[in-house]
Amino acid sequence: MAAGSKNLLFKNIFSPLSNFFHPGHYIHKSDSFIIKSQKMKQRINVYEKGMRAMKTLYGLGLATSNSTVEQTILDLVFTRVSQINGCAYCLEGDTAKLREKEQSPQRVFLLNAWRETSLYSAKEKAALAWAEALTALKGGVPDEVYAAAKAEFTDEELVELTMAVITINAYNRVNITFRVSPGAHAVVFAGAQEK
Amino acid sequence: MIQRINPYQKSFKAIRPLFAVGAYLNRSSVEQRLLHLVYLRISQINGCAYCIDMHSKDLLAMGEIEARLFVLDAWREAALYSYSERAALDFAEAVNKVGPHGVPDAVFEQAQQYFSDEELIDLAVAVISVSSYNRINIAFHTEAGNYQPGQHKALVN
Numbered sequence: 001m002a003a004g005s006k007n008l009l010f011k012n013i014f015s016p017l018s019n020f021f022h023p024g025h026y027i028h029k030s031d032s033f034i035i036k037s038q039k040m041k042q043r044i045n046v047y048e049k050g051m052r053a054m055k056t057l058y059g060l061g062l063a064t065s066n067s068t069v070e071q072t073i074l075d076l077v078f079t080r081v082s083q084i085n086g087c088a089y090c091l092e093g094d095t096a097k098l099r100e101k102e103q104s105p106q107r108v109f110l111l112n113a114w115r116e117t118s119l120y121s122a123k124e125k126a127a128l129a130w131a132e133a134l135t136a137l138k139g140g141v142p143d144e145v146y147a148a149a150k151a152e153f154t155d156e157e158l159v160e161l162t163m164a165v166i167t168i169n170a171y172n173r174v175n176i177t178f179r180v181s182p183g184a185h186a187v188v189f190a191g192a193q194e195k
Numbered sequence: 196m197i198q199r200i201n202p203y204q205k206s207f208k209a210i211r212p213l214f215a216v217g218a219y220l221n222r223s224s225v226e227q228r229l230l231h232l233v234y235l236r237i238s239q240i241n242g243c244a245y246c247i248d249m250h251s252k253d254l255l256a257m258g259e260i261e262a263r264l265f266v267l268d269a270w271r272e273a274a275l276y277s278y279s280e281r282a283a284l285d286f287a288e289a290v291n292k293v294g295p296h297g298v299p300d301a302v303f304e305q306a307q308q309y310f311s312d313e314e315l316i317d318l319a320v321a322v323i324s325v326s327s328y329n330r331i332n333i334a335f336h337t338e339a340g341n342y343q344p345g346q347h348k349a350l351v352n
Binding site for chain 2: 043044046049050052053056057059060062063067084085086087130134137139140141146155156158159160162163165166169170172173174176177178179
């Protein structure tokens, strides 16, 4: 495998989980101490016991890695879905990623109330509404949500956006269910690099 | 329901990795019939017509009796399901729901009594797999009713 594709594998397939390699993961030493001392105990090490299962799940991220949907929109969607599902592990990584891309803190903080602010473009709002409807699955995806998304994205992009929502929902479930510790997937990452 | 977009036609490449998840689950040490019960229950909760049609037909074709499928919506109140099935369904429902309270310790520990760590991972992956299809078919209004048992078998082998 060429050097470039190794990088691609890391950046794309592992996308929602790879954020923990971001240097700003623990911003202050004192914070790191607090986090460590209160850390939830991991239930099962999924990378040890379920390596094959986890590898099939990484594949889901492929759809978004080659997408023409802007990465910022995907990152906003990842963060919003992780907020709804309550995945600490994913939230920490997704928000760090947004900040790394020089998104303002307010663009991150106000995601909880994106409908009430003009901080997000019409396109971003259409994507967020689509992602929320598909995450909640309460009575399907309303026609007006579909119409707004269709006005901003091509059919192919809408399928890719859907796969992005599916991917983050999948990672949220793994991390919440088994209380995955940040950095636990480093083993898989190292393995992927060697190939 | 008029189909909005045929996602399998428009962007098969994007969806293809999901089939690998299905292929993985077909080789799980968790009983296939139980996995299918989970697929059906999660599809009921998420309200995916296509998936309910598909998994109910698959279960009947596997020899499952109708009564167990008709009562599945209220499995907690029925004596039709074994302890291990109940533990699996409870666990699957919690993984599907997640939210601020996560998967409760009681549900997780109950499931641990009947399933190995590897099997618990597979059960979670089963929920992820079926809820992913739920999302695709709900998003794009895939028409339900015409599924034939085993129709998609070639895709997940």
